[in-house]
Amino acid sequence: MSIMAVYDITGIQDYIFSSNKMKENIGASFIVQQALEKYLPDSIRAEDPNALVDWKNTKKFEMPDNESLNIEVVYIGGGNAMVAFKNKDLFIDVNKKFSKILLEKTAGMLRFAVGWTETNFEDFNKDRKEIFKKLDDFKSGMQVSSPLRGISITREGITDGLPAQCKAKEDNEYLSRNAYLKRENYEPSNEYFKKLFEPEIPKEYSFPKDFDDLIKKDESSFMAVIHIDGNNMGDTIENLTEKTSNYNDAVVKIRKLSVEITNAYKKAMRSTASQVVEGLKERNIFEQISDKKHDLPLRPVVLNGDDVTFVCNAKIGIPCVENFLKTINKETITIGNEQFPLSACAGIAFVKSHFPFYIAYQLSESLCREAKIKGKIIAANSKMPMGCWFDYHIVMSGITAGSLSDTRSFHYTSPGKDKPNPLKKNIPGGIGLKYKQYNLIWRPWCISGGIGSEYEKFKWEHGLKILEEFRKWPRSKAKSLRNEFLKGKENVNTLVSEFESRACKLPEMPDLENKLFINRQTPYVDILEIMDLYIKLPEAGGVKI
Numbered sequence: 001m002s003i004m005a006v007y008d009i010t011g012i013q014d015y016i017f018s019s020n021k022m023k024e025n026i027g028a029s030f031i032v033q034q035a036l037e038k039y040l041p042d043s044i045r046a047e048d049p050n051a052l053v054d055w056k057n058t059k060k061f062e063m064p065d066n067e068s069l070n071i072e073v074v075y076i077g078g079g080n081a082m083v084a085f086k087n088k089d090l091f092i093d094v095n096k097k098f099s100k101i102l103l104e105k106t107a108g109m110l111r112f113a114v115g116w117t118e119t120n121f122e123d124f125n126k127d128r129k130e131i132f133k134k135l136d137d138f139k140s141g142m143q144v145s146s147p148l149r150g151i152s153i154t155r156e157g158i159t160d161g162l163p164a165q166c167k168a169k170e171d172n173e174y175l176s177r178n179a180y181l182k183r184e185n186y187e188p189s190n191e192y193f194k195k196l197f198e199p200e201i202p203k204e205y206s207f208p209k210d211f212d213d214l215i216k217k218d219e220s221s222f223m224a225v226i227h228i229d230g231n232n233m234g235d236t237i238e239n240l241t242e243k244t245s246n247y248n249d250a251v252v253k254i255r256k257l258s259v260e261i262t263n264a265y266k267k268a269m270r271s272t273a274s275q276v277v278e279g280l281k282e283r284n285i286f287e288q289i290s291d292k293k294h295d296l297p298l299r300p301v302v303l304n305g306d307d308v309t310f311v312c313n314a315k316i317g318i319p320c321v322e323n324f325l326k327t328i329n330k331e332t333i334t335i336g337n338e339q340f341p342l343s344a345c346a347g348i349a350f351v352k353s354h355f356p357f358y359i360a361y362q363l364s365e366s367l368c369r370e371a372k373i374k375g376k377i378i379a380a381n382s383k384m385p386m387g388c389w390f391d392y393h394i395v396m397s398g399i400t401a402g403s404l405s406d407t408r409s410f411h412y413t414s415p416g417k418d419k420p421n422p423l424k425k426n427i428p429g430g431i432g433l434k435y436k437q438y439n440l441i442w443r444p445w446c447i448s449g450g451i452g453s454e455y456e457k458f459k460w461e462h463g464l465k466i467l468e469e470f471r472k473w474p475r476s477k478a479k480s481l482r483n484e485f486l487k488g489k490e491n492v493n494t495l496v497s498e499f500e501s502r503a504c505k506l507p508e509m510p511d512l513e514n515k516l517f518i519n520r521q522t523p524y525v526d527i528l529e530i531m532d533l534y535i536k537l538p539e540a541g542g543v544k545i
Helices: 011-019 022-047 088-106 123-138 175-183 186-196 233-241 247-280 284-288 314-329 358-384 404-411 453-458 460-470 475-487 489-499 524-529
Strands: 004-010 070-076 080-086 111-119 164-167 174-176 223-228 298-304 307-311 334-335 338-341 344-352 388-394 445-448
Touching: 004 088, 004 475, 004 524, 011 080, 011 298, 011 307, 011 358, 022 070, 022 088, 022 175, 022 186, 022 404, 070 111, 070 174, 070 247, 080 088, 080 247, 080 489, 088 175, 088 298, 111 307, 111 358, 123 233, 174 175, 174 247, 174 314, 175 307, 186 388, 186 404, 233 338, 233 453, 247 314, 247 334, 284 314, 284 445, 298 453, 314 344, 314 388, 314 445, 344 358, 358 453, 445 460, 460 489, 460 524, 475 489, 475 524
Parallel strands: 344 388
Antiparallel strands: 004 080, 004 111, 070 080, 164 174, 223 307, 223 344, 298 307, 334 338, 388 445
């Protein structure tokens, strides 16, 4: 019987973000992208030169009607790849070749998992569910082996602690084989992104080579680590295929969906970069975020379907997320008679440039999850499609211990004030979904869509209005107000009364009770915290794929 298989690369986060050297992060990200887009097709071609790997330009699923076709790539996208094999022997031989290539290209630091099932190509939806169940089972049972560490007579690589085997070409630093291979892929990654961003980024602009290049020299400022993930993509694929048992119809649909999603997120990233370039043309913006006229204070790290990570100067972090999410929210994928509007959520970790990058990435991912949970609850309660939400956190000093929830419970609880009730998904008899809230945190904020009148107060446009009003205050007064919030409600009331007597009126907010809190929460600390971390960028021009 034929075999249908799904490949998934595992250990991606540890592999990409384990170093604080941008060159290694960028190179590792490019290797991960190449794993399924190049190394797997290369393994297939090495087994069968006549295999069909150009799935994007293939209008139908060929294998059931083509006796001479032994291997066909169904699609590659969204972090996995689906491949059809004529028999099990071919499947095993390709896996051996793929394993060898990954070993050679990543020094054994990157692995793949595979789920598969025997099939007669009769019911795509049934086979797909079986494959992904086996894939999940396989991944949960995988034995994760640690790399061989050095012994007392070996030198350590300077970036990852693994035994040094090579020297860096640029500065003769001792590197592990793993770090060396990542750096070798830095320039190919640069070329890939340069080509991707043409013509939005003029040729005279270059991507930063180090995290320090994202901030102004001699300035102890922040960078933003941003993670963006599409909403409900699993449900979208499920809805697309569950009514289609016919293999050819399902494959044609899923191929189109994969291509369209990738194009939409590339378009959003290019639009965001274009907006930054436009901003750099304005002297007042350039002077705040950059030292060099043609250094772009933004760097894409991961751009894999709806999974996106990039870094930028902190002052343009939120504006970049605004543009990215608004661009995505305008996109709708049409397949046959069905339409699938796109939306996404984002997490922004504001950290110093030498902060451990892996921890910063994990924080941005946690913040993205928080935004998704709140967005899902409010969309369900409003009976609307889920919109685009974002959350952020500023790491003021050192490495944050404990979970994001623990950190927020400790730092954002107002003394003497009851905790706000959690947000709940209002579905009678349904599975409970809760979002924990805090006295001094209003975020995540909604950038667009998916919000009913009851939750109007969470629209980011209100946050921007508050920001504009606070910027009319003397800076010292705004900062002192933020500090008084941490001391308790009575302290804040006293200070607000004093400020109002001096014509510093508290910004207005929809449904704000007692001037400061709505249901034991205040939006003001959110905005007071990011007053120095927000520069309005000009609108980006139209971007086409």
